[in-house]
Amino acid sequence: MSNYDGKILNSIFGPTADCVAIDELSLLLDGRRGEEQKRRAEAHVEGCAHCRAEIALLQEFESSAIRPHEQRDVNWIVARLRKNQPAQPLSWWKRMWTVPMLAPITIGLATALIAIGIGLEMRHSPGQPFSPSSGGSSGSGEVMRSLSVDVVGPIGDLAQRPAELRWKPVAGASRYMVRVFEVDRTELWSTTVKETSVALPSVVQAKIVPLKTLMWEVRAIDASGSVLANSGPESFRLDATSSR
Amino acid sequence: MQELSDEDLVAKFRTEAGSPGVETWINELFQRYHTRVAAWCLRFTGDRESAADLAQDIFLKAYRNLDSFRGDAKFSTWLFSISRNHCVNEMKSRSIRPEETSDPLVLDLTAGKAVSALQSLENEESLESMRVLIEATLDETEKKVMSLHYAEEITLDSITRLLGLTNASGAKAYVVSAKRKLGASLQRWKARESRGKM
Numbered sequence: 001m002s003n004y005d006g007k008i009l010n011s012i013f014g015p016t017a018d019c020v021a022i023d024e025l026s027l028l029l030d031g032r033r034g035e036e037q038k039r040r041a042e043a044h045v046e047g048c049a050h051c052r053a054e055i056a057l058l059q060e061f062e063s064s065a066i067r068p069h070e071q072r073d074v075n076w077i078v079a080r081l082r083k084n085q086p087a088q089p090l091s092w093w094k095r096m097w098t099v100p101m102l103a104p105i106t107i108g109l110a111t112a113l114i115a116i117g118i119g120l121e122m123r124h125s126p127g128q129p130f131s132p133s134s135g136g137s138s139g140s141g142e143v144m145r146s147l148s149v150d151v152v153g154p155i156g157d158l159a160q161r162p163a164e165l166r167w168k169p170v171a172g173a174s175r176y177m178v179r180v181f182e183v184d185r186t187e188l189w190s191t192t193v194k195e196t197s198v199a200l201p202s203v204v205q206a207k208i209v210p211l212k213t214l215m216w217e218v219r220a221i222d223a224s225g226s227v228l229a230n231s232g233p234e235s236f237r238l239d240a241t242s243s244r
Numbered sequence: 245m246q247e248l249s250d251e252d253l254v255a256k257f258r259t260e261a262g263s264p265g266v267e268t269w270i271n272e273l274f275q276r277y278h279t280r281v282a283a284w285c286l287r288f289t290g291d292r293e294s295a296a297d298l299a300q301d302i303f304l305k306a307y308r309n310l311d312s313f314r315g316d317a318k319f320s321t322w323l324f325s326i327s328r329n330h331c332v333n334e335m336k337s338r339s340i341r342p343e344e345t346s347d348p349l350v351l352d353l354t355a356g357k358a359v360s361a362l363q364s365l366e367n368e369e370s371l372e373s374m375r376v377l378i379e380a381t382l383d384e385t386e387k388k389v390m391s392l393h394y395a396e397e398i399t400l401d402s403i404t405r406l407l408g409l410t411n412a413s414g415a416k417a418y419v420v421s422a423k424r425k426l427g428a429s430l431q432r433w434k435a436r437e438s439r440g441k442m
Contacts, residue, residue, distance in 0.1 A: 006394065012374050013387075014395035023317045023325055032316065047379060053391035060406055061284050061324045067408065070283060073292040077282035080296045081303065085271050 015050050022054050029055075147229035149176075149218050154236040161208055161238060166197040170220035170229045180204050180216045183235075188214070192221075213237040245272050250319035254310065270310070273319070274303055281327055287405035288331040288398075298334060302327050332396060373433070381429045386422040389415045 020028070020041075027033055028041035045051045066074050149170055154162040165178060178198050179190040189204050200208075207214060213235050220229040245268075248256070253273040260266040281302055285295035306326055313322050378387060388407065392398045393415065398406070404414030411417055 008371075009390070009394040011371055012378065012394075013391040016375075021325070023314075023321045026321045027317060030318075047375075049375070049378060049382075049387035050391050050395055052384070053388040053396075056388050057328060057392070057406065058321060058324050060287075060408075061280060061327065062320050064280055066279065066283055070286055073286050073295070074279060074282045076292055077286065077296045077299055078278045081278045081282065081299055082275070084300060085274065085303070 013050060013053075016048065018044050019048060019051055022058055025051060025054070026058065147220075149220050149229045149231035151218065151231050151234050155234050156236060157239040158236055159239060159241070161205065162200060162236065164197050164199045165216055165218070167218050167231060169196050172222050173220035173228055174223045175221050177219045177221060178216065179218075180214060182207075183213050183215060208238060210238045210240050245269075248272075250276065251315060254313060254319060255315065257310070270307065274306070277303075277320070277323055281323070284327050284406075285331060288335065288402050290401060290405065298331055301334075302330050305330060328396075332398060335399065335402070336397065374430075377429050377433060378426070381425045382422050385409070386418045386425070389418040390422050393419060 019025075025041060025045070028037050029045070031038040045055065147170065150168040152166040152168060154165070165180075167176070170176075175192050175194050176196065176198075177190065177192045179187060180200070181187045188207055189201060191198060204214070214237065215233045215235045217233050218231045219227050222228050245253075250273055253269045257266060257269040257273070260269070278299075281299045282295065285298040285302070286292060289295045289298060302323075306323055309326070313319065378390075382390070385407070389400075389403055389409075392403050392406070393400060400415040400419065403409070404416075407415070409415055409418070
C-alpha cells in the first residue's frame with residue numbers, strides 16, 4: 001500500500017471537524033454538559049468510527065479486568081511502580097522541617113548530629129595521628145575539645161637542625177603524646193612525656209635533611225586519659241643553606 | 245480514604261499543598277490506577293520491562309501536570325489521555341511504525357492493474373461519502389482496528405492486545421478483511437458514479 005493510501009485512510013478514519021477530545025466527549029456523553037449536548041454527542045458517535053474507537057480504548061483502560069495471562073507481568077510492573085512512586089512520602093526528619101514549631105528543634109538536632117559526625121570522623125580518620133593502631137592513643141574515654149596546644153617550635157624553615165620539640169603547658173594535662181610524621185602521614189616516631197618538650201631521637205634526626213618537610217603534633221592528655229587539647233599538625237624543614 | 249472519589253483526592257492534594265503528609269492523597273490516587281496503567285502499557289508494548297518504564301513515565305507526567313486536570317472531568321479520562329498519548333508518542337519515537345499489510349487497499353480489476361481507487365477521494369465530500377460507506381460495510385471490530393491503526397498509528401500487535409482480540413492473526417486479519425470489503429464497495433461506488441455521469 002502506498003503512503004498516499006495511508007494518508008487517505010488516515011483522513012477517513014481520523015477525527016473529523018465534529019470530533020472532540022475524549023475527555024470532553026466523555027463529559028458530553030455523561031450528560032454533564034446538558035441533555036441537548038448529550039443527544040448531539042450520541043448522534044455523532046453513532047456515525048463516527050473514530051470516536052467509537054476512542055471510547056472503546058477508554059473503556060479498556062477504565063476496566064480493571066486483567067486477563068489471566070497478563071496477571072504475572074502486571075503484578076511485576078505494579079510492584080515496580082509502588083517502589084518508585086512520584087510522590088514519595090516524606091521521611092520523619094523531612095516532615096520536621098515542614099512544621100514551623102519544630103524547625104528550630106530540627107536545626108539544633110541537625111547541628112548536634114553534624115558535630116558528632118565530625119568528631120567521629122576525626123577519631124576514625126585513617127590519616128589521623130594518634131589512632132589506636134599508631135600506639136599513641138590512650139584508648140577509651142577520649143573526648144575532643146576545642147582547646148589547642150600552643151607549640152613553640154620547631155616551625156617553618158630552619159637554619160639549624162632542631163634538637164627537640166617544645167610546646168606550652170596545658171592546664172590539667174598529666175602528659176603529652178607527641179608524634180612526628182612525613183607529609184604523607186607516614187609516622188616516623190611517637191612518644192608520651194610529662195614535660196613540655198621532648199628530644200628528637202636519632203631516627204628522626206636522620207630524616208631531617210635540607211628542604212625536606214617533616215610534621216609533628218602534640219596532644220595534651222588528662223589523668224583520666226581524655227584528650228584535653230591538640231596542637232594540630234605543624235611542620236618544619238631545614239632551609240637550603242643550613243649546616244648539617 | 246477509600247470513600248473519597250478520585251477527584252476528591254486531587255482536590256485534597258491541591259488544597260493541602262505544602263502540608264505534611266499531602267503526598268498520601270496523590271499516592272492513594274495513583275495506586276488506584278497502578279493496575280490499569282500497568283495493563284495498558286503491557287498491552288501497548290508486549291513486554292513488561294518497557295511497559296514498566298512507560299507506566300513510570302505516565303505517573304510522573306501525571307504528577308507534574310496535575311495542574312492541568314480540570315475538576316469537571318473524570319480523573320480516569322484525564323489519565324487515559326496521558327497514557328494513550330504517551331504510549332503512542334513513545335512507540336513512534338522508537339520508530340515502531342504500524343505494520344503494513346501486503347494486500348493493496350483497492351484493485352482496479354477492470355483495468356487489469358493495481359490502481360488505488362482512493363485517488364478519487366481527495367475532497368472532503370468524497371471522504372464523508374467514504375465514511376458513510378465504511379459505516380455500512382465494515383463490522384464494528386474492523387472499524388475500530390482501522391481507526392486505531394490508520395488514525396492513531398497504533399501497531400497491529402498493540403491493537404490486538406489492547407482490544408483483546410483472540411483470533412489467530414489478531415488485528416491484521418481485521419485490516420485485511422476491511423480492505424477487501426472497502427475495495428469491493430469502492431468499485432460499486434465508482435461504478436454508480438460513472439453511471440450517473442453518463
